[in-house]
Amino acid sequence: MDFINRLDAIHAGVRGNKWMRYFTTFTRLALAAGFLPAGYVKIIGERFTDLHNNQPMGHYLEALHRTGYYYTFIGYAQVLAALLLLIPRTVVLGVLLYLPIIFNIFILTLAVRFEGSLLTSPLMVIACIYLLCWNYDRIKFIFPFYTPPPIPVISNNKFPLWFFAGVFASILAVGFTVTHMYNILPRNTLTDCERQCGDSENPGACKIFCETIHTNGQDLNSALKVYEQALKKDKR
Template sequence: MGISARLDKIHLQAKSNKWMNYFAIFLRVILAYGFIASGMVKILGERFAVGLSANHPMGQYLVALHHTGFYYTFIGVVQVIAALLLVIPRTVILGALIYFPVILNIFMLSYAVRFEGSAFTSPLMMLACLYLILWNYDKIKYILPFDHSNAPHIITVPKTLNKTFPIKFFLGTAAIIVAVILFSIFGWQIAPRNNLRDCNSQFAGTNRTKAGAIFCDCIHKQGLPLNNSMELYDKAPNDAMVKK
């Protein structure tokens, strides 16, 4: 059995399961809501994440993006269009293909600047969108470099769906969510955090409180780039030992 035939078999098994279908619908709705909410902010001309300091690396990016005029509005329009296409059954795959590069960019940006605001949501939204793309594998499989000569052009899903709950799949999904949560909390040694107080709090009880104060001052007061701030943090000495 070739790769294409194996993927067809796995895809058919998934689409024949009632719970997997419910999960796909749930993802379509939740992803659509996420982009409609954030897209409308841009269409209305409001700055995204208003409460975030303009000196924060992500804050600097969002302020600059807000000042791009109609490009900022364009991003919002694309997000809303992608969301609406996800809701309509006939256009799900088109919506997912538009949605994916946008959420991938948000995910990469969030982790590049260590932004806690979307460190948890963006990777899960990206994986959810990828799931929807794979869910519609039968519609896009011919662009993949596999031999499709023996593959059926139309995969027929049985009218009566399998009601067996896919325990392994949902346990794997839960494990991914937990892993993302843990990484968003403990994945970075230091992070800018959303404000000066929270930034300094991560160094409390360590021997790097002074170095941490330098890092947080560079980020939240001076507005220095993240890499420069981390270099100054690394060069700063540890706190002096307190003699008892």
């Protein structure tokens, strides 16, 4: 308890300093400014940089850009994290979303030795950790050294039939949805991809789709466009 009380006292002292509050506000704004333009570029579907594809980071970003709406999803996540940081009541939620994204960028930067974010990405990771420390009073309940006050538990041995029925129904619904949501898949190899063509309404278009990916090396979106064009030609 002395250790926890000491941490609470240190935190209260830091939070009471005017200049530390100014610095915290600046940190929040700086982090938000770092993600807003980066996220917006991804949302509108533009390539993030003009790096050459043969450059290590450019190679990665080109592949990321070809992932379709996953690329857009990252952009929305970055913008959402930035907006949450701008609102005092949602700062913690914003940091918890921001930190894994920027930490991933930091590790990527080190892995490909990209000098463009070699300085900024570790500083942004440290800034996120600082904001978590600033909001220690709101997150201390998750630490193993903190013992929350006991909550009375009401004993109940009745089998929760409707709960487990809902779990079972959810598993069936998810399983059915993910296995029937696509009429064609790229699969892992050309042979595996062409196996699905036997059950396809248009085996010829299906094989063209598989060859576009596994033989011609095109991305999924390009292969889907070729597939749709082949279907239209067949209908004519």
